[in-house]
Amino acid sequence: xxxxxxxSVAIAxxxxxxxxxATEFDNLGTSxxxxxxxxxDARVVGLGGANAAITRGAMALYYNPAGIANLDENSVAFSxxxxxxxIKYNYLAYARPLPGFGNIGVHVAVLTMDDMERTTLEQxxxxxxxxxxxxxxxxxxxxxQLTNRFSFGVTAKYIREKISELSSxxxxxxxxxxxxxxxxxxxxxxxxRNFGTDTxxxxxxxxxxxxQDDDPTTAPVEIRLNTESHxxxxxxxxxxxxxFEFNEDSKLLATLDGYNxxxxxxxxxxxxxxxxxxxxxxRVGYKIRTDEEGIAAGGGYDFEIPEFGTVGIHYAxxxxxxxxxxxxxxxxxxx
Numbered sequence: 001x002x003x004x005x006x007x008s009v010a011i012a013x014x015x016x017x018x019x020x021x022a023t024e025f026d027n028l029g030t031s032x033x034x035x036x037x038x039x040x041d042a043r044v045v046g047l048g049g050a051n052a053a054i055t056r057g058a059m060a061l062y063y064n065p066a067g068i069a070n071l072d073e074n075s076v077a078f079s080x081x082x083x084x085x086x087i088k089y090n091y092l093a094y095a096r097p098l099p100g101f102g103n104i105g106v107h108v109a110v111l112t113m114d115d116m117e118r119t120t121l122e123q124x125x126x127x128x129x130x131x132x133x134x135x136x137x138x139x140x141x142x143x144x145q146l147t148n149r150f151s152f153g154v155t156a157k158y159i160r161e162k163i164s165e166l167s168s169x170x171x172x173x174x175x176x177x178x179x180x181x182x183x184x185x186x187x188x189x190x191x192x193r194n195f196g197t198d199t200x201x202x203x204x205x206x207x208x209x210x211x212q213d214d215d216p217t218t219a220p221v222e223i224r225l226n227t228e229s230h231x232x233x234x235x236x237x238x239x240x241x242x243x244f245e246f247n248e249d250s251k252l253l254a255t256l257d258g259y260n261x262x263x264x265x266x267x268x269x270x271x272x273x274x275x276x277x278x279x280x281x282x283r284v285g286y287k288i289r290t291d292e293e294g295i296a297a298g299g300g301y302d303f304e305i306p307e308f309g310t311v312g313i314h315y316a317x318x319x320x321x322x323x324x325x326x327x328x329x330x331x332x333x334x335x
Contacts, residue, residue, distance in 0.1 A: 031263040032199035032230035033159050033170065035111045035135045040079045040091035042330035045316035046298025047271025048285020050257040052239025053178060053189035057332060058093035061107040061141050064176035064191040064237075065153025068095045068103045069143035073309065075105075079330040084323045087113045095141070102144035110136040118164075131164040139174070149180040159199070159232070166203035172196025172232055185243040193235045200229035235261040250276045265289075279303065283316070292321030300330075309335030 041059045044051040051063040058077035060067025068075070074096045081089035088111070095105030112134050117126040137160070143153030155174040161167065176191040206227065209220035237259035244252040253273040260266050271285030281300045287293045298316030305311060312332040320326055 030230065031233040031261075032168070033135065033161060033194070033232050035089070035109075035161075036137065036159070036194055037233055037235075037261070038081065038083070038089055038111070039328070040081065040089065040109060040330075041077075042079060042298055042314035042316040042328040043273075043281075043283065043300060045296050045318050045326075045328050046283030046285055046300075046314070047255055047269070047273060048287050048296050049269035049293075050239060050241075050255040050271045050285060051269075052176075052191050052237045052257050052259075053187050053241035054239075054253065054255050057334060058095040058105060058107070059330070059332060060153075061093045061095060061105045061139065061155065062091065062109065063193075064178065064189060065105070065141040065143050065155045065174060066151040066176040066178045066189065066191075067143075067153070068105050068141065069145040069151030069153055069178070071095055071097055071103045073097070074333075074335050076333040076335075077107075077330065078332075079328060082327045084320065084326065085113070087111065102142055105141040105143075106139065107141070108136065108138045110134065133161075133163045135159075135161040141174075149182060151178045152176070159196075161199065161201075163201070164203075165205045166201040166227075168199045168201045170197045170199045170232055185241075185245075187241055189237075189239045189241075191237045191239075193237070194232040195234055196232050198229040198231050201227045231262060233261055233263060235259055250274065281314075292323055293318060294321065295319050298328075309333065 039045045039049055040062050041055065044055065055063045055067040057068065057071060057075035077093045079091040083089055091109045093105060093107035095103060098104045115130040115132045118129045118131050119126055137157050139155045139157030141153060141155040143151060145151045153176045157172050159170040159172060172194050173196060174193045178187055178189040180187045206225040208223060208225065210223050211220050237257055239255060239257035241253060241255040255271050257269040258266065267290060268288035269285060271283060273281055273283045275281040279302050283298045285296045296316060296318040298314065300312055300314035302310055302312040314330040316328045318326045
């Protein structure tokens with residue numbers, strides 16, 4: 001039985017790696033709400049973005065809601081991302097057990113940026129008028145440990161984007177599973193994210209006037225511009241993770257994800273995490289088949305506060321190629 005299991009996992013890993021190299025990027029620029037692709041957890045970033053089988057506690061709400069199914073305490077998570085072009089991405093989440101209803105959680109992620117100067121065809125260098133833009137998502141999750149090996153979770157979320165006086169709203173769902181195979185620490189996980197309604201911008205700035213000709217006796221015609229709708233960045237992810245335990249004090253986590261997004265085809269993430277005494281962790285990871293992203297690294301430290309619980313502080317750095325490097329900080333409280 002163990003040989004069959006090992007063979008099955010080996011085949012799954014080969015399929016993951018093979019699929020990553022199989023498809024060209026045919027649908028670039030066809031999805032909206034691109035901020036939903038950004039990572040929030042510094043631990044995940046340090047592992048190259050691999051998240052399906054390793055996220056836990058309140059951080060799992062963003063990636064795979066099944067990650068809160070075996071939670072037996074309160075969990076609070078916060079993260080701060082210093083992204084490119086002065087873009088900031090913040091995340092706050094809370095999860096807890098709810099006897100009789102599984103485990104529940106709520107999260108919110110907000111992307112902000114500095115105001116920008118408006119430009120027009122007549123004034124390409126700027127009009128002097130400033131405008132802002134932001135995006136956010138709020139979600140509610142529920143997860144159940146159906147057996148001692150299998151967990152399932154679902155998230156319902158609302159997505160909002162705003163540019164100047166134009167805004168769009170969408171409703172979406174995330175689904176996730178985690179299966180502990182019974183072979184030592186090996187687990188396999190799957191997640192589907194951003195399954196929902198299309199996004200379309202509306203607002204008063206779409207209302208304008210149009211001069212039909214140069215005749216001053218002809219009044220301008222009031223018109224309303226129409227924007228196209230775009231689907232959300234739907235994604236499917238399959239991941240595996242395994243802990244190599246050297247002794248009672250140290251272990252090495254190896255994790256691999258293969259994932260498909262609506263507008264990017266197959267991609268992959270691979271990561272390693274060395275931990276000592278379940279406190280100090282060092283991480284390195286790599287994203288496969290991305291335009292600019294590649295290697296990432298980070299670390300974290302967990303410590304106990306008497307009569308309270310545990311606190312985890314994590315940091316990650318990610319190379320974005322020709323763009324600026326990105327830095328993320330995460331804080332996780334379990335009590």
